[in-house]
Amino acid sequence: MKKINAILYVIIALLYLNTSSLLAEESQASTDNNNSESRSPQESDQEYVLPKPQASRIESLKSTLTLRQLDHQIQTLEANGESFLTLYNPSLTRSTEGCVILLHSDNEHPDWPDAIGPLRNALPEHSWCTLAIEVPDIIKRAAPVQTSPSENSNNQESTGLPNQANVFARVEAAMNRARTDGIEQFVLLGYKTGASYALAFLAENPEAGEALILIDIESPTALSDYTNAQKIRQISKPTLDYYVNNNGSERFALWRKQAANQRTESDISYIQIDAIPDRVTGKNSKQLLIQRVRGFLKQNTTQITQQKQLPNIKKGLFYKSPVE
Template identity: 65%
Template sequence: MKKNNALLNIIIVLLSLSASAALWAEEPQATPGNNTADTPISETNSADKKDYITPAPQTSRIEALKASLSIRRLGHQIQTLEANGKPFLTLYKPSITSSTQGCVVILHSDNEHPDWPDAIAPLRNALPEHSWCTLSIEVPDIVKRAAPVKTEAPNTENNQQPIELPNQTEVFARIQAAINKAKTEDVETFVFLGYKTGASYALSFLANNQASGEALALIDIDAPPNLSNYEIAQQIRRVAQPILDYYVNSNAGSDQFATWRKQAANQRTENRNDYIQLDALPDRATGKDSKQLLIQRVRGFLKQNTRQILQKKALPSVKKGLFYESPINT
């Protein structure tokens, strides 16, 4: 009986093996002319075709921003411009005073958007109340390159040479497109303001286009990953316009970076003592609204270092009848 059971088991195994061999024989074999592993999904049978969506963080971020602005009934601020054949988003707010001084071109930091709440949104919304229109530009995310990030200062010889930032051509083209658009609305004066890596773009753009703006505001400037802090600091030597350098001195690295920027400002050929470096930490330590203090710093800088210093508003005429009682006839 045991022998019969063993024989039966052997027969069952042999049958299963033959069935498996038949199934494998039906599968297409990988040959030099028929490599199914390398066949794109789009070329496979339509019944098996699948749509794969490549993650696009910036696209999602911008779409969410548009939706948020629409919900807040601010969709009219959105302007879609084009640079080098590619569309990009800007947020435009006109001056709400009777005498527009010009436009502040605003550049946000990496992986953010043109209405980022830390510094961008407060400034772009407040400055129009002080005679400035604002143009906040979408800056493409920085793609980390294969080159290692530099952490030490390079050779200090010839350190006034131009540098190349990630996506520089695209960002500069966007800035110029925004300027050209503003000029069609009779804006003639421009100021550049950048936050973190956006400040590096603003600095480099003005260094390479020295007649394009009247002043520069750097808010907590950061170097992009392909450049050292020292290289970014040296670009200040190429800018003759007034500069506000408002930063957070949070560690030894930021303190050294600030020192390099200060030194570069002192080495400018046209040194008019119009480089203002301020540590933001004391402002934050007061317990007051740090965003409001930031607005006051930028507003004061623009008032004292642009044509706005010449702006004078006539005192309103006072109708005494609104404040004094008319004499009673007796």
């Protein structure tokens, strides 16, 4: 009997301790909630730091260029009330053919090593200045994936590309900057989604550029490939369409080719090149890309006559005086 009483006493004690612990936890949670409700909005906001990947990416780029002693290329311009970064390389020759405006792809930066960086650094050696523009991110990192088109996506499909007004304003600001150096001829060059912006800009501003270069063009998710391809019909300037031909891009490339063939100006050059052969030759594919772009520019833009005068040669340096 005593053993039974002892066991009952232990059970009652344990139940009491558990009940006290639960009550204490509820009291603490209630206190925490009351404290959080009493905090000011500013105090609450200070507890959370939202990531800004594009800002971090641009700051890292600026730091890298500074370490390489290339910070003189960094220029900050303004468009639509926002500041944005550009990388400006003037022509390295006696005269300048014009300026190439470069638009990088989504979640990249104006010196991205795949295509934009090599081109912006190489073309100044061949009489072209380059202005690479910071393009706003389309897809925000850590953003939820949409399984069905949202109302916002439908609006973007009907009005154009995401961030289109801001990107167009940045292109115009970059051109105005180049004009201060006497530049009069412009070429639009874009890589992947940046190529879609370049295509859309020249389609809406046909006299703004003398030529268009599309490299591995990609359509943002808010814009179908077919709709994007039809903009080629509005381009009345020479166009280089340099792309990687794979299973996902064959149909898009065919639509672009068909749109080019439907243009009313049949004499306007449209060159579509499959980049695969350039990339499997074992040679430097970036150097081949530069050569493709250089050749296109030389054949399809107004070229300034650049003839260097032969140096005056003193024959006395090469001929001995007659023996007396």
